[in-house]
Amino acid sequence: MSLKHAACIVGAFEHPTRKAEHQSVAQLHAEVAWGALQDAGLTKDDIDGYFCAGDAPGMGPVNIVDYLGLDRLRHADSTDFGGSSYLAHVAHAAAAIAAGRCNIALITLAGRPRAEAMATGTTPRSWGANVPDDPFEIPMGRTVAAAYGMVAMRHMYEYGTTSEQLAWIKVAASHHAQHNPHAMLKKVVTVEEVVASPLVADPLHRLDCCVISDGGGALIVTRPEIARSLKRPVVSVRGTGEALKHQAGGTIDLTYSAGRKSGAAAFTEAGVTPADIRYASIYDSFTITVLVQLEDLGFCAKGQGGAFVADGNLISGVGRLAFNTDGGGLCNNHPANRGGMTKIIEAVRQLRGEAHPAVQVPDLALALAHGTGGLLGTRHASATLVLERLA
């Protein structure tokens, strides 16, 4: 069953906080849910479907549904693809809506790793008890930064990609972030400043890494006929894809991500190609994350990502492809260490024509949002959305 135009995003809200010292994680979920409902012009009682991931405290959706007081749910889903969960949730919500399982779905994300002083990327993390790979990898110091560092190192070895090319991704993000009053890093940086920043995990420098922030975001997804009855512009889900990639018994190839499959699925369902896309939200946990995913999505050939991102090609109004015009995870925020939600929200802003005027892509009808959750260097899930503004 194709999900093409099966559902629309009618509400989107990004929490303005970057350090939540006075709110619990559950309260942040409530505040983003409220914001998305206000944006859509709907109320709590309209919600009959709910989607969340591992950032929601408690057992799947159960405890947070209680906190939010959602009592008309007919459908819930707590698929956890790490940071890319929310992109998959939009697709899952579209499927549920198409199957008649719900009409108006709420998706929330929130967290406060910054207030909790979490060493997100530089200490080994486990995703729970009984994880089968942990005994083999935690003793090795499997940090997030090192896992992406290995990806970058191999990419440089195979394709000659340089630190300066990776730095251009941060430079582009910073050009966008200067216009975002909420962004954590608003200062425009140069290639030289990025490569001169201290190494964190070779070959990645401090400025190749995303920020650690609190906050969150929420979306309202509904069927097209309801979307048209609401006051907001109709942003339709035109293509969806998801895929997983792992070590495959020790045959892992670090040069590509699951985005190769999720992107192809989304483009096929949408009936468009990368050449049709002028704005893309691309998950940016690190600069290398963006580069690998741009190749895998087909914006350039494998190995050509370095040349593609150089010289401002990702800067809105300057380059071929405007990316992450809110500043992205590299400069704006990375709430709960999960960047997929804000990727969708900025794509929705662009399609509504509500991005900052300095970074708004004119006359935009199509946008792509893509994320990777987990570790590119070990195992991860990718999800891709092609979104379209309908007249």
Next chain:
Amino acid sequence: MTPAANRAIPAPVIDPTSRPFWEAAREGRLLIGLCGDTGRHFFYPRGCSPFTLSPNVTLVESKGMGVIYSFSVMRVAEPYAIAYVELDEGPRILTNIVDCDLDGVRIGQRVRLVWKQTTGEGAPVAMFAPA
């Protein structure tokens, strides 16, 4: 020059399925999985084949030689080099490169197995040093 630090390596948490792997580690033997259906080696070892899901798997000893497929040096207070080493038997295993200048580590470098002790009474873990 960044000498490899003798960092405190957390002990692996041992589960029932992987226990034979860790018992062999205490004897200085690196075991890898062998899929009886395909004849292919795999890592990390487990009770099923990652190629077919079949339970037709055994543990066999690796010669402990390989080349560095990729690596990254974590620039923390006690720096260390995390790496995938491609064993001569085939599998790429997540490990550390030790007993060397971390600034000299290179992809393609030939390496050999070195056992490193973990905290407490933990089983040792398989790491690699330049051959």
